[in-house]
Amino acid sequence: MPKAYYPALDGSGWCTTPTTILDAVMADFYACDNSQSYLFAGSVTSLAWIIQENKGDMTNTANSIRLHLETMLRKYFDGATVDASPKETTSALSGEIYIYVGVRDGEETLTYYQLLTLQDGRMADVKKMLNSEVTSS
Secondary structure (H helix, E strand, O other): OOOOOEEEOOOOEEEOOHHHHHHHHHHHHHHOOOOOOOOOOOOOOOHHHHHHHOOOOHHHHHHHHHHHHHHHHOOOOOEEEEEEEEEOOOOOOOEEEEEEEEEEEOOEEEEEEEEEEEEOOEEEEEEEEEOOEEEOO
8 A cells, every 4th residue: 555645736636545546646746737736836746847947967867867756756655766777868958868767666666668759858758668678658
């Protein structure tokens, strides 16, 4: 059982299982805006905000993704490990970041792999990865 339930910001309600919590946290991270909620103003972890705050520095962008996701996921799971590594940086504003998320809920471990593509300082694409191979999301 998760440490806490997660209120999905898409309006679908409370997520109560480890899988739905992880999916909702990651979806909200990619889709939400830092100022989207009045109730949680300034507390919404947003990829768009991280990219804006670290514009032009892929290494700091990756480090900030890791830090913010670990902090958020540890509120809902017994343990969380996040690795975000910039790869194939084509410029200061464009490139790819591999994201690995591992969470532990009691005896259950869930993993999540994504390839994030940034182009001209904006999120251009997110793809799921299975066994280190990129697949369409």
